[in-house]
Structures are given as structure tokens and as C-alpha cells.
Amino acid sequence: MNRRHFIATSAVTAFSAPFVRAQSKTSLQGAVIGHGEHRYRVDLEWCKAKREVHPVKNCHEMVMDAQKRLIMITDEAKNNILIFDKDGKVLDAWTLNLRSGHGLSLDARDGKDHLLLCDPGAGRVVKTTLTGEIVLELPKAKDCGAYDAVTKYAPTEAVAGPNGDIYVADGYGSQFILQFDAAGEFIRKFGGNSTQAMNAGKFMQAHGVTIDSRGPAPLVLCTERIRNEFHWYQLDGTYSHSVYLPGAFMSRPVIAGDLLLSGVCFGMKPNDYRMWRERGFIIILDKNNRVISAPGGQQPKYEGDHVGLLLQDQPVFRNVHDVCMDDAGDLYGCQWNADQVYPYKLHKV
Numbered sequence: 001m002n003r004r005h006f007i008a009t010s011a012v013t014a015f016s017a018p019f020v021r022a023q024s025k026t027s028l029q030g031a032v033i034g035h036g037e038h039r040y041r042v043d044l045e046w047c048k049a050k051r052e053v054h055p056v057k058n059c060h061e062m063v064m065d066a067q068k069r070l071i072m073i074t075d076e077a078k079n080n081i082l083i084f085d086k087d088g089k090v091l092d093a094w095t096l097n098l099r100s101g102h103g104l105s106l107d108a109r110d111g112k113d114h115l116l117l118c119d120p121g122a123g124r125v126v127k128t129t130l131t132g133e134i135v136l137e138l139p140k141a142k143d144c145g146a147y148d149a150v151t152k153y154a155p156t157e158a159v160a161g162p163n164g165d166i167y168v169a170d171g172y173g174s175q176f177i178l179q180f181d182a183a184g185e186f187i188r189k190f191g192g193n194s195t196q197a198m199n200a201g202k203f204m205q206a207h208g209v210t211i212d213s214r215g216p217a218p219l220v221l222c223t224e225r226i227r228n229e230f231h232w233y234q235l236d237g238t239y240s241h242s243v244y245l246p247g248a249f250m251s252r253p254v255i256a257g258d259l260l261l262s263g264v265c266f267g268m269k270p271n272d273y274r275m276w277r278e279r280g281f282i283i284i285l286d287k288n289n290r291v292i293s294a295p296g297g298q299q300p301k302y303e304g305d306h307v308g309l310l311l312q313d314q315p316v317f318r319n320v321h322d323v324c325m326d327d328a329g330d331l332y333g334c335q336w337n338a339d340q341v342y343p344y345k346l347h348k349v
Contacts, residue, residue: 028316038284038293040346046088047342054079059334061104062324065113073104094132103157120154120172144186146178157208162218167209175203190237201239208252223250243289247310256325258287263320267312279312280320
């Protein structure tokens with residue numbers, strides 16, 4: 001693959017090319033997908049929610065709390081947050097009336113769990129209890145000196161660092177990572193918008209952010225969705241390194257033990273480097289950041305240190321916006337623009 005050609009083509013077509021609809025095949029119920037030690041049985045009927053009680057639009061992200069409950073954010077204002085047990089039963093639901101609920105991270109420290117929620121449409125980042133009480137709201141970028149009055153701010157993800165600092169990915173805005181202290185005071189921004197194909201540490205879409213604690217020192221990890229890259233930074237925003245995964249338009253990074261997972265929201269086709277909807281799957285990377293399994297995708301193949309083009313294999317998913325791993329190693333796939341479908345569960349085999 002010519003990487004420069006792919007990036008240029010993807011950037012042009014990401015927002016302008018016509019998208020295709022892949023037929024959803026419910027016959028994939030019970031199918032086994034994935035590779036190596038990370039293979040899973042598909043459960044399309046895991047969720048027991050009733051649409052008349054707990055409707056969803058897009059199931060954006062999911063985390064597991066200390067009580068082993070699965071917490072999910074939607075952009076359905078009636079119930080921004082749905083909380084499930086591992087059998088798919090709804091345990092609780094609440095809302096902050098967010099019209100574009102998008103980002104959801106768990107902040108677990110001092111024996112307490114809190115949530116960080118992002119609403120890009122309103123430019124809001126809030127920290128809440130598990131029952132929806134707001135304990136902190138970050139200032140908007142123009143109000144804290146991060147941006148001027150006309151620069152767009154539409155945060156898609158926020159995560160708490162080891163000392164409580166909060167890192168916010170402005171993925172639908174101006175492509176910076178904004179760093180705040182635990183009290184909500186703005187510290188700095190890094191990253192930023194780039195239309196240059198090979199501008200390391202810059203973004204065309206800084207979609208998701210987390211803390212990667214697998215190495216000797218924690219690093220800020222962010223997805224560059226349009227360019228199919230993960231970017232790593234030191235906690236002070238100094239750029240460290242990147243990993244390029246051709247064909248994988250990842251939504252956000254998820255750390256689970258030594259693994260790095262991400263939902264691939266968009267994909268490519270063989271010999272077609274454009275970004276296509278409804279070509280989603282999941283990728284699983286080992287501690288060396290090599291793709292070792294792609295549930296719903298073709299088997300990853302490497303030439304030396306470089307992985308080949310990653311493509312959908314079976315249409316289990318349309319557009320995977322997030323993946324969550326529970327304490328048993330099972331996965332849950334949340335989807336965007338998939339006819340308001342609830343999450344699917346992948347049982348590890």
C-alpha cells in the first residue's frame with residue numbers, strides 16, 4: 001500500500017464520498033470470530049433492554065465499574081446512561097439530557113468510581129457520580145484561555161491521568177488534547193490540527209484518549225481515526241511515538257491488562273483505500289502493539305514490523321464505536337449508525 005496515497009484519498013473522501021450499506025446477517029448469531037487466543041462466540045441477543053423503556057440512538061461507549069456493572073453512554077436524551085449486568089439486564093438508567101452524549105471514561109481513585117462524560121454538540125465535559133450527580137464541569141475552551149472565541153470546540157473523549165489531571169480529546173473540534181488539573185484549571189494543550197499526511201503527533205481527528213499504563217511510565221494515548229494511527233505522548237504533552245494500522249479507522253483506545261483494543265468504526269475494501277461505512281470490526285493488540293486478533297475482520301498479517309491492510313471479514317458489525325472487555329475476558333461491541341442496535345456480546349472461547 002502507498003501510505004501517502006491512502007491518507008490523501010481518505011482525507012478527501014472521509015466526509016464527501018458516498019457510503020455503502022452492508023447487509024446485516026443475523027445468521028451470524030453464534031458464529032466464532034477472531035484469531036489465535038482471542039476468539040469469540042457472537043451473541044447478537046445479549047441485551048435485554050426494552051426499546052419502549054430504554055431507547056437508544058447510538059451506543060457510543062461502555063466501561064465496567066468496580067461492581068462489575070457495564071455502564072454505557074448513548075445520545076438518547078431520555079437515558080444518557082444505561083447500566084447492565086453481564087447477562088444484559090438493565091440495572092439502572094439516568095440522564096443529564098445530553099443531546100450528543102459521546103465520550104465515557106471511568107475515573108477510579110481513592111476507592112471511588114466516577115464517570116467523565118463528553119457532549120461534543122454542547123462542548124461539555126462533566127465528571128459525575130455513578131448515579132448522575134455532577135461533581136465537576138470543565139470550562140469550555142474559549143472560557144479558560146485554551147482557544148479564542150471563534151475556534152471550534154467539540155470534545156469527544158476525556159480521561160483522568162494518574163494524578164487526577166484530565167485530558168480531553170477535541171476530536172470533532174480543533175484536534176487538540178486539552179489538559180486540566182483535577183480541579184478543572186486549564187494547564188496546556190498539545191497535538192492540534194494537521195492536513196499534512198506525515199505530521200507526527202498532529203491530528204485530522206483526535207477521536208479517543210486514554211492512559212496507557214503498560215510501560216515503565218504512563219503515557220497519554222490517543223486515536224488518530226482518519227489516518228489509522230495511535231499516538232502516544234508523555235503526561236506533559238511531549239510527543240513520543242505512533243503506530244500505523246492501515247485500514248483501521250479506530251474510535252478510541254482501550255487498555256485491558258497488557259492488551260490494547262479498539263473498535264474500528266469505518267473500514268476499507270480490497271484495493272479501495274477510501275473510508276467506507278458499515279465495514280466495522282474490532283482489533284486487539286499485544287503489549288508490543290502488534291495486532292494479534294481482529295474479531296469480525298480478516299486475520300492480521302505482518303511483514304516484519306508492518307501489518308498489512310486490515311479489512312472486515314464477516315459483517316457482524318456495521319460501525320464499531322467502542323469495545324469493552326469485562327473481568328472474564330468477554331467483549332461488548334457498541335455501534336454508531338447501526339439502526340439503533342443495542343450492544344453485542346462476544347463470549348471468549
